[in-house]
Amino acid sequence: MSSDLLIYALTASTALYLIALLRAISDQKLRAIPTVGGSSLPILYHYSIVRNISRIASISREGYNKYRGRLFKYAEPAGWRIIVTNPQHIEEIARASDDVLSLAESVNDMTQIVYTMGPEIHHHQWHNALIRGQLTRNINRFFPEMHDELVTAVSEEICVEDSSWKEVGVKDSFIKVVCRTSNRVFVGLPMCRNADYCDLNERFTMDVVKGALVLKLFPALLRPLIARFCTNVPTNIDEGIVHLGPAILERLGKHGELGDKWTDRPNDMLQWLIDNAPPHERSVRPLVLRILSVNFAAVHTTTTASQNRPISSPLADCSVWVRSWTLALQILTQIMYHLAAYVDPLRAEVEAVIQEEGWTKSAIDKMYKIDSFVREVLRMSTSSSSVNRKALKDFVLSDGTVIPAGSNVGAGSYLRHFDDAIYEDASVFNPWRFCLKRSEDQSGTKGLIVNLGPDFLPFGHGKHGCPGRFFAAVEMKAILAHVVVTYDVKMKEDGALPSSRWIFTALIPDQKAKVLFRRRQS
Template sequence: MLVTMDGSLVASLLAGLVGLYVLADYVWPSKHSLAHIPTVGGPSFPILSSLGAFRYLFHAPEVLEEGYVKHKDGFFKHAEIGRMRWNVVVCSPEHIDELRKAADDQLSFQEATNESLQVDYTLGPSVHLNPYHIPIVRSNLTRALGGLFPALRDEIDHSFKTAIPDAEDWTKVNVYGSVMDIVCRTSNRLFVGLPLCRNEDYCALNKKFTIDVFTGARIINLFPNFLKPIAGRLFTNVPKSIRRGEKHLAPIIEERFKHEQGDEWEGKPNDMLQWLIDAAEGEERSIRALVLRMLTVNIAAIHTSSISFTQALLMLSADPGYLPALREEVEAIVREEGWTKGAMNKMRRVDSFLKETQRFLGLGAKSMARKALQDFYFSDGTYIPAGTIISAPSHSLHHDGHFYDNPGVFNPFRFARMRDDDGEGTRHQMVATSTDYVPFGHGRHACPGRFFAANELKAMLAHFVVTYDVKSERASDAPIGRWFGASLVPDRSAEVLVRKRQN
């Protein structure tokens, strides 16, 4: 006889399984015990720790700041929904430096990223196991920036005209949507070139895929490990996105395949797609795999840069008084250098404005995530068991008065003045990292695309300030976004008033 279970019974059984899993995880912690590390955000007792996990989900900056203030010279842990393990946070510069130096087979950046983004489900095992695109971003893209900058500049000019009207009268502009359009097109000018970078469906695919991956990862991470394969099937749709991407990229890839890998030919493309084709081996040299890899590269390029520039534009609209100083610098340097990568390197105020935005707001409350692949001991004897996720509290570090004067105040030219005072041209620039400035991470695993992102963002901001006037109807203390766990999610409905520059 067949027995049919209704939805409520199935839900109850699943809830019971999750509860038993959580209880077992805490009652028999084995070597995974972190009882020696203090807890913040809620109780440490089994099951009750879920209260702290729910608090962290909606108030992560406050939880992390509480731990940072109490344990500034050491470590603390907090609960996080779905992970079934405590997350450890390291506070002192000395220990952060040890985190940076740890060998990859001890504390792994890649495995922490794979867990955070649930790469096996959101992108696929091939991206998890063979991230060959990362050294290409770090080397090929960075080296090519100078020669490709004219194309980058041309696309910025063209995409701004399309996304943001230069009307004489004030016009409301949705910031996040417009910025995503500009970033997607500009990035893809260097990734696939014309005319595909301006194709509306191709850009819509990359923007949607980017949002879907991060949204899917957040949802999947709410589930315990044994339910994640089910959640992955329910909340991701990678095959459909790949098929859509193949419609655009397959003809281009097939045409390029007609040339032997590595062969030089007249007019050979110098873009991300070609670099991937040249480096791909085995199964990665299929159209499907290359399409997925292009979608993956777009995720990193679109997500972080769109949020960063959205935040910068909202901060600028809140106080348009910053415009004259920015315009003065941009116009003076462009007169001497033209619109070149060299000119971007000299724009200290523009660089500082973007860096201060990252310090003040940033992409999240934590950075430098690592997963312990084996038991690890810090120099003071602090024990980190295998399987633990450990990271640095970036938001708290960036708002620490020991490192920054008046850290609660947005000071757009803070780093430009620091560069002048120190007499150093590079130490305080946007792409520089340190134990107290970690939005890009720090050390050998710092964001490989930060040089591309910084040049793109500076070129965008420089273009904007000499082309438009901007102001905001929002209250000056209106929130820029909302927190979901440690991620600062931009307000996608935020609008600013923009018009063609009047003076």
């Protein structure tokens, strides 16, 4: 054997040995964390994943009861999921440095953003600052337009004109309401009312998440190849260019021609993206992808209340930009299912506030029963894991437990939300639960939806708490307030709520259930 070949062989052998050693050390650290929902033996791991598809809630409860205050783990497609339930540990994870516990890499593991949306979206999320900054600061200014759009959209989607009861598919109707209301702020009229454009945003979300589910079935080395065949995202972008390309080109032209002297530039998300895009993204295709990505975040959150439907199951955390639309769609679906028994007190509050304030954001902020109702739905409908992170380095908790590099870790949100020691009669839906908490808090903010803490985790916690939650909260509450003063609502079978089911970490409301609406009679 030549000396070169010997060196190569020794180098390769050493590398393989080190990899095996590091894996063994990591496995040893993982073995120190109790397993629920299956065996930690490698040969049984994939079997555990299949068994856990619909059992996350039950195995999480098992782990919570057995190892209260400690950590446990269960198998999922992205690897072992470590669950922390101690509030101190939740705070430690939420505060950890991004180069040790990474939210971005956790979300990439779950949604395969590098392949489904592209490496630019994953590695350069500069649009997050726009959601955190301009969008939140401008909610008050945008509210009249949002209210105008949601009133028009609800009327057209529910389409109830008389005193007769009409069956309405809540999920299908309200995803359009949320899409239109959000896009009134994102791209403005008339595009927000373009049915094909709204359908595109729904398909884009579906394609991204379905693509992620498929990709996670294959080894990482094969994913670049598989991604070419399992997602329609490039086609979605092409369609988005048809819808938004002319407006983007016109705005880019004026931006280049007038610069800071362009005083009447539009004030919407699309324009903020144009103004803040790095030079290599200041063109039609990258900007279309960004606006589709923002829609993926906004619409998916407002309608579904958990991480965000089967397609929302990978969205087990509120990534800085992913959670708003998803959560809101699930939440609005669940809200309408719970609404029938509570229309009258909600209606009385809305009418009293509107009489004083009119339809303004300030009025929405003063609807405390509306806020409590929505927050209670969120509490009972959230995903099983929140504050999700991927360990890039070993992370040692205050009790000495090691979260090994390469592991995924999250807070047991579902477990804490249903703990009777935290919430009295936690399994009972109490729409006024947070009104009481607010009355106990002299600052008057304790019970509000947007407040984060280790006992309320739908929007994450800590520095990466969902920045879109302020927009999503106003949107959800405004839609609910409009519905209760405009319509009578009841379930098709009095008192019978549609069933929900667990798909991995997400609690999915019945997608086909219908609610009865009619024009308000009194």
